[in-house]
Amino acid sequence: MTYDVDLNEMKAYILNKFNVEGDFDFLKDGLMEELVDAMMAIDQNYLAKLGEDDDYDDDDAYDLLYEGMQKKYPELKMYAMRLSEDYLDFSEEYLESVGAIEWE
DSSP states (O other): OOOOOOHHHHHHHHHHHHHHHOTTTTSOTTHHHHHHHHHHHHHHHHHHHSOTTOOOOHHHHHHHHHHHHHHHOGGGGGGHHHHHHHHHHHHHHHHHHTTOOOOO
């Protein structure tokens, strides 16, 4: 299933949620934006591989995010789990807020 989602708006929403949460305020300036870009890229690659009738699987997406972030940012390996979980929560909140998710 494909949705027309403004990825720039989604990124701004997710970044704002991370900033408001404040748990990663210790990161150097600009790094959170880079991390969100990386997680969005992983998520978009996962979406691109889904077939027309395939459902988005949070567990599969989480595994890909978690592994991908550990590989790309080994110095932040201990934060990969929290980053991945928060990203999925925030992206789901955004998608729900713009009506891109249909709950069955």
